[in-house]
Amino acid sequence: MSSRIIFINIFRWIVLLFVQIFLLRNLNYYNLSTPFLYILFILVLPFRTPNFLLFLIAFGTGLTMDAFYDTLGVHTSACVALAFVRILFISVSVNRDAFDEPEPSLGNMGFKWFTLYAVLCTLVHHIVVFLLEAFKFNEIAYTLGRALLSVVFTMFVVLLVELIFHNRKSN
Amino acid sequence: MRNLWIFISRYNAFFFFIIFFSVGIILTLKNNAYHRSVTLNSTNAVVGSAYERLNVLKRYLNLGQVNDSLAMENAKLKTQLLSLQNVDTSHAIKVNDTVNRQQYTLFAAKVIKNSISMRNNYITINRGSADGIVKDMAVISPQKGVVGFVQDVSEHLATIRSLLNKNTAISIFIKKNNAFGSLVWGDGNFDFRKAYIKEIPNHFKVNVGDTVITSGVGSFPKGIEVGKVSKTGISTGDSFMTLEISLFNDFSTLQYVYVIKDRLAIEQKALETQLPNEQ
Numbered sequence: 330m331s332s333r334i335i336f337i338n339i340f341r342w343i344v345l346l347f348v349q350i351f352l353l354r355n356l357n358y359y360n361l362s363t364p365f366l367y368i369l370f371i372l373v374l375p376f377r378t379p380n381f382l383l384f385l386i387a388f389g390t391g392l393t394m395d396a397f398y399d400t401l402g403v404h405t406s407a408c409v410a411l412a413f414v415r416i417l418f419i420s421v422s423v424n425r426d427a428f429d430e431p432e433p434s435l436g437n438m439g440f441k442w443f444t445l446y447a448v449l450c451t452l453v454h455h456i457v458v459f460l461l462e463a464f465k466f467n468e469i470a471y472t473l474g475r476a477l478l479s480v481v482f483t484m485f486v487v488l489l490v491e492l493i494f495h496n497r498k499s500n
Numbered sequence: 501m502r503n504l505w506i507f508i509s510r511y512n513a514f515f516f517f518i519i520f521f522s523v524g525i526i527l528t529l530k531n532n533a534y535h536r537s538v539t540l541n542s543t544n545a546v547v548g549s550a551y552e553r554l555n556v557l558k559r560y561l562n563l564g565q566v567n568d569s570l571a572m573e574n575a576k577l578k579t580q581l582l583s584l585q586n587v588d589t590s591h592a593i594k595v596n597d598t599v600n601r602q603q604y605t606l607f608a609a610k611v612i613k614n615s616i617s618m619r620n621n622y623i624t625i626n627r628g629s630a631d632g633i634v635k636d637m638a639v640i641s642p643q644k645g646v647v648g649f650v651q652d653v654s655e656h657l658a659t660i661r662s663l664l665n666k667n668t669a670i671s672i673f674i675k676k677n678n679a680f681g682s683l684v685w686g687d688g689n690f691d692f693r694k695a696y697i698k699e700i701p702n703h704f705k706v707n708v709g710d711t712v713i714t715s716g717v718g719s720f721p722k723g724i725e726v727g728k729v730s731k732t733g734i735s736t737g738d739s740f741m742t743l744e745i746s747l748f749n750d751f752s753t754l755q756y757v758y759v760i761k762d763r764l765a766i767e768q769k770a771l772e773t774q775l776p777n778e779q
Contacts, residue, residue: 384516391524402528409524413517461528464535
């Protein structure tokens with residue numbers, strides 16, 4: 330059981346990073362909006378992942394992204410922030426003891442919960458990414474605008490992917 | 501102690517977040533040239549203006565000393581002026597002497613930030629590109645001695661890579677025998693009154709007390725007095741000797757500097773790039 334989960338997650342990591350690096354990296358709407366689908370991997374890690382492991386995975390994933398985006402540290406910080414928001418949100422909204430779903434995916438948690446969860450996490454991640462990338466406050470409106478538009482794009486792709494796989498599983 | 505552990509383990513997510521996030525930020529700052537330059541550049545507006553304000557006070561405290569040095573310099577200049585006026589001025593014919601047209605122009609600039617205690621020290625001055633300062637100009641101190649080179653220039657400010665910096669080397673002569681060497685602050689040296697001269701061939705005789713002047717190679721004009729030899733015979737093991745010199749200027753009380761504009765610098769550079777690059 331547990332080795333199956335580990336295998337699924339490793340497989341998911343490889344596929345999502347592959348798609349991100351070789352396909353989505355080239356998708357860019359007037360330099361305003363870019364999707365970062367790879368954060369879906371951190372979003373749907375199992376509930377029972379220990380905090381330290383979660384941070385370590387987020388750190389490693391971010392580092393890998395940075396290696397391909399040539400922005401060492403930016404995605405790493407953003408992924409760590411995302412992991413923190415994930416822990417906070419789950420501890421507030423889910424009672425861990427009376428709950429036996431393995432992971433916070435769309436199929437397990439329902440559309441409303443998952444959308445709120447994903448939007449919050451994505452928002453934090455994108456704001457950190459774009460602020461760190463710009464690294465100055467005098468174009469803050471433009472930077473935040475880019476972050477928000479990217480959140481829309483990312484959420485669209487994330488929900489698309491989740492809906493496709495959710496349907497296939499339940500059938 | 502036990503309570504502390506309970507506190508930390510209860511909010512472990514937060515502490516993990518702090519640790520990992522700081523590592524991420526440090527990675528960003530260390531590895532990206534753009535982020536580093538934005539963070540460290542003290543010529544940016546905020547830091548620059550803050551230092552300028554702080555310096556008003558410092559300048560006031562050092563006023564007496566500065567006055568003395570200005571008076572001394574005035575006296576020196578007046579002496580020179582007198583000797584110039586005594587040179588035959590009665591000629592009515594004017595010669596347009598383009599050969600001796602002044603090659604070097606000096607800009608006076610106020611030091612608004614100075615450091616002497618780091619391994620690599622930088623100075624910020626209140627003149628910038630608007631005043632005609634460009635990168636790599638030579639900088640000297642008002643009385644005697646060299647200061648360094650212009651590193652970065654913004655519109656109204658500029659940073660100077662001072663002599664007290666790993667990356668600064670200035671070409672110099674020993675005044676009495678024109679032995680050619682290079683002046684560096686030296687590894688492991690943290691005394692702002694001392695510097696070292698390297699690459700002087702062993703066969704030259706150098707004594708303690710000999711004066712060191714700039715050689716005129718590079719951005720500095722020839723003949724600016726730099727310091728006096730304070731120690732000879734430092735063994736390096738190769739065919740060059742190392743000398744220790746005591747600098748004439750005191751970096752810790754630097755208030756004003758002169759930036760030297762070399763009229764021929766661009767021309768020289770353009771000409772020298774045409775040389776065949778084969779060695």
